[in-house]
Amino acid sequence: MPKIKASFVIPVYNGQAFLAQTIESCLRQTEKKIEVIVVDDGSTDGTRRIIDYYCRKDNRVKFLLHEKNMGRSIARNGGNANAQGDVILVLDADDIASADRVAQTLNYFKKNPTVDIVYGQFNVLDAVGRFQEGFDVMPFDFERVKTDKFTYICHSTMAFKKTVAEKVQYTDGDYSKHAIDDWKFQVDAHKAGFKFGAIRKILGAYRHIPKLRDEGKILELKNACLN
Amino acid sequence: MKVSFVIPIYGKKPEQLRRCLKSLLDQSYKDIEIICVFDGPNEELQKLAEPFPVKIVNPGERGGAPKARNTGAKVATGDIICFWDADTYAVPEMVKVWVERFTKNPQVDFLYSGYRWTDPNIPGYESEQIFDPWLITKYNFISTMFPVKREKLVEWDESLTGLQDWDFWRRIIQNGAKGLYVPCGPNAAGAAWESDYPDKQSISGDTEQNTFKNRVLAIRRKFNDPAPDVLVYGGAFRYDAIRLAKLIGADYFWNPAYITHDYKMCLFVGFNPPEFEQDMAFLLKTNRDTKVAIYWMGIDAEALGTMPFLEVKKFVAAINRDVAYNFCMDERTLQELEELGIKAEVVPFPRPAGNIITTYPEKFKVLAFGDQENNALIDSVIKALPDVDFEKVVPNKGYRFEDYSVLVQFTVDKTLQDGPRNALIGGRWMISNIQAPYTGYVDTTDAAKAVDEIVTKLRGLQEVKTLNAEAQAHYLDLTDPEKFKAKIKGLTAPQLEVVNA
Numbered sequence: 001m002p003k004i005k006a007s008f009v010i011p012v013y014n015g016q017a018f019l020a021q022t023i024e025s026c027l028r029q030t031e032k033k034i035e036v037i038v039v040d041d042g043s044t045d046g047t048r049r050i051i052d053y054y055c056r057k058d059n060r061v062k063f064l065l066h067e068k069n070m071g072r073s074i075a076r077n078g079g080n081a082n083a084q085g086d087v088i089l090v091l092d093a094d095d096i097a098s099a100d101r102v103a104q105t106l107n108y109f110k111k112n113p114t115v116d117i118v119y120g121q122f123n124v125l126d127a128v129g130r131f132q133e134g135f136d137v138m139p140f141d142f143e144r145v146k147t148d149k150f151t152y153i154c155h156s157t158m159a160f161k162k163t164v165a166e167k168v169q170y171t172d173g174d175y176s177k178h179a180i181d182d183w184k185f186q187v188d189a190h191k192a193g194f195k196f197g198a199i200r201k202i203l204g205a206y207r208h209i210p211k212l213r214d215e216g217k218i219l220e221l222k223n224a225c226l227n
Numbered sequence: 228m229k230v231s232f233v234i235p236i237y238g239k240k241p242e243q244l245r246r247c248l249k250s251l252l253d254q255s256y257k258d259i260e261i262i263c264v265f266d267g268p269n270e271e272l273q274k275l276a277e278p279f280p281v282k283i284v285n286p287g288e289r290g291g292a293p294k295a296r297n298t299g300a301k302v303a304t305g306d307i308i309c310f311w312d313a314d315t316y317a318v319p320e321m322v323k324v325w326v327e328r329f330t331k332n333p334q335v336d337f338l339y340s341g342y343r344w345t346d347p348n349i350p351g352y353e354s355e356q357i358f359d360p361w362l363i364t365k366y367n368f369i370s371t372m373f374p375v376k377r378e379k380l381v382e383w384d385e386s387l388t389g390l391q392d393w394d395f396w397r398r399i400i401q402n403g404a405k406g407l408y409v410p411c412g413p414n415a416a417g418a419a420w421e422s423d424y425p426d427k428q429s430i431s432g433d434t435e436q437n438t439f440k441n442r443v444l445a446i447r448r449k450f451n452d453p454a455p456d457v458l459v460y461g462g463a464f465r466y467d468a469i470r471l472a473k474l475i476g477a478d479y480f481w482n483p484a485y486i487t488h489d490y491k492m493c494l495f496v497g498f499n500p501p502e503f504e505q506d507m508a509f510l511l512k513t514n515r516d517t518k519v520a521i522y523w524m525g526i527d528a529e530a531l532g533t534m535p536f537l538e539v540k541k542f543v544a545a546i547n548r549d550v551a552y553n554f555c556m557d558e559r560t561l562q563e564l565e566e567l568g569i570k571a572e573v574v575p576f577p578r579p580a581g582n583i584i585t586t587y588p589e590k591f592k593v594l595a596f597g598d599q600e601n602n603a604l605i606d607s608v609i610k611a612l613p614d615v616d617f618e619k620v621v622p623n624k625g626y627r628f629e630d631y632s633v634l635v636q637f638t639v640d641k642t643l644q645d646g647p648r649n650a651l652i653g654g655r656w657m658i659s660n661i662q663a664p665y666t667g668y669v670d671t672t673d674a675a676k677a678v679d680e681i682v683t684k685l686r687g688l689q690e691v692k693t694l695n696a697e698a699q700a701h702y703l704d705l706t707d708p709e710k711f712k713a714k715i716k717g718l719t720a721p722q723l724e725v726v727n728a
Contacts, residue, residue, distance in 0.1 A: 017679040021610045046686040053614045127674035128603035209675040
């Protein structure tokens with residue numbers, strides 16, 4: 001068995017509609033020495049059948065099963081803890097990784113050994129996969145995060161060294177419930193002294209599915225950890 | 228295979244006869260014989276014909292074309308007999324095509340196609356591309372000048388004053404002969420030959436008094452044709468119209484000149500503005516007591532709605548004045564008609580005859596169809612289920628519902644058209660954006676939710692190993708031909724008048 005260079009971690013809860021496309025995008029990577037860890041966070045729909053199908057089809061696909069829905073933060077932390085690669089690639093269960101995402105990511109880390117966390121450009125798709133718009137990257141600037149409350153990082157393009165996951169965890173509770181656990185993780189990683197790097201390449205596609213969010217509560221949560 | 232051409236000759240111009248004989252003798256297929264039967268003496272034409280390699284028959288007196296044809300047929304020695312006219316010119320290769328087709332299709336007894344006139348300004352005749360023995364009892368679609376096998380030949384009826392060709396082919400077909408439409412010419416109508424447009428000197432001896440209607444009547448009497456209460460009419464949806472006419476025992480033709488008796492109802496299948504304007508005016512003039520009905524097919528109501536405002540107003544006013552009943556296939560068309568100001572009634576179109584599907588595929592297989600608008604949705608569903616066998620519908624390919632477990636269909640047109648309805652009649656499961664019983668309705672407003680819902684439904688159906696018997700029973704009942712029959716019968720039955728004592 002060749003050494004695994006990088007691990008995708010995909011938490012999923014009732015994601016039968018788009019999970020197959022997400023896993024396919026991992027298996028299509030130009031860099032073949034990867035693993036794909038799918039964390040089924042207690043799905044009640046056909047998610048398990050998709051995971052079973054890919055586990056049988058490709059032995060690089062592995063899965064963790066939560067009998068009950070524990071929330072996405074716990075699912076992510078569990079996936080990260082089980083990753084064998086030195087690099088962990090974040091991917092949400094309805095997003096798409098570009099075919100060269102792993103290759104670009106590993107190449108960037110190699111050229112920039114002091115960087116711990118990377119992210120890249122991305123396209124936005126509508127629910128059924130039609131291209132909407134493209135987004136460029138900006139350097140990570142904590143002063144701007146404080147004023148704008150945004151990190152401007154597309155989570156599904158983000159990757160970090162295993163050492164980051166050993167020190168920083170995704171936060172459970174309200175941050176997970178209001179789907180800003182990714183934002184909190186980025187802020188916490190910065191606070192822990194890890195260095196960010198932006199890759200000027202399209203690393204993936206984000207499927208934009210409009211959801212109702214409690215913006216007031218989200219702002220409150222963000223301010224609580226910035227001040 | 229020898230082909231005999233029997234040509235009755237009377238009152239034609241020399242250049243016509245010369246061109247006619249040349250067109251036959253110049254054919255690439257050479258095993259032919261030509262028999263010129265002079266219907267009354269004509270020295271000039273006989274002299275012209277004699278140098279050609281033809282048989283001359285001259286009974287010495289005029290007996291009419293049918294008699295001349297019978298005389299000629301008696302001396303013909305070919306395996307195939309073709310009666311021909313002296314003002315008709317074969318396209319090159321015609322006989323070669325005919326002989327090839329006869330050889331390839333030994334079960335076929337005669338061939339026919341369309342024809343055209345030498346005057347290009349007069350439209351040619353395209354004939355019926357599907358041979359239907361029922362149809363020939365309603366009107367003639369086969370001209371005299373087509374080849375028939377000798378053993379199926381009948382004598383021409385010399386007592387008729389017109390439409391002898393209709394009588395001739397009807398009797399041949401009545402004897403069980405099978406015909407085949409064979410286009411020969413390079414033109415669209417597949418014309419085998421072209422003819423000079425007939426003038427007053429025509430051999431049939433037409434007179435003003437001997438009207439077409441009387442000639443039709445003579446044939447209908449000869450064959451003891453029934454005089455049904457209903458006339459089904461319509462060229463735009465002809466195969467649907469023919470199907471309905473057969474089902475309810477009605478007359479069917481597209482030419483109102485064939486009307487010989489008063490119908491209780493004239494049922495237009497599909498609304499076709501020119502037909503409606505011209506033919507219905509004619510119909511209402513001749514049959515004042517006929518109740519007019521329109522069966523709206525859906526697309527016609529849609530088309531009417533997109534016409535210019537004043538046109539729509541004009542047609543709707545005419546429909547509301549002249550049409551007693553408006554029927555349509557489904558609720559959606561009903562609504563469309565209502566918006567136009569036409570009151571209609573849903574009477575499901577009867578299903579086609581044929582075997583009902585009773586089998587269900589062992590392996591779960593999905594037939595998926597989405598139009599341009601819904602293509603991405605269909606693709607998302609297909610990608611979501613990598614372990615499911617999908618067949619995505621592409622144009623111009625045939626699909627048999629019995630090969631599939633489920634039909635997934637999402638199109639802009641949300642009416643339950645024949646295709647998906649036939650799937651339900653066949654007991655297939657269905658997932659669609661059509662709101663009708665057993666169509667597996669999914670709202671597509673929220674696309675992500677729609678994909679998830681479709682996937683969930685498909686996962687559920689994967690566990691089902693039998694056909695959708697409930698849907699099948701529902702639609703078999705709904706489209707029961709007897710129901711349609713009873714509906715029309717109820718409207719045309721004699722009404723008892725209530726008389727106050």
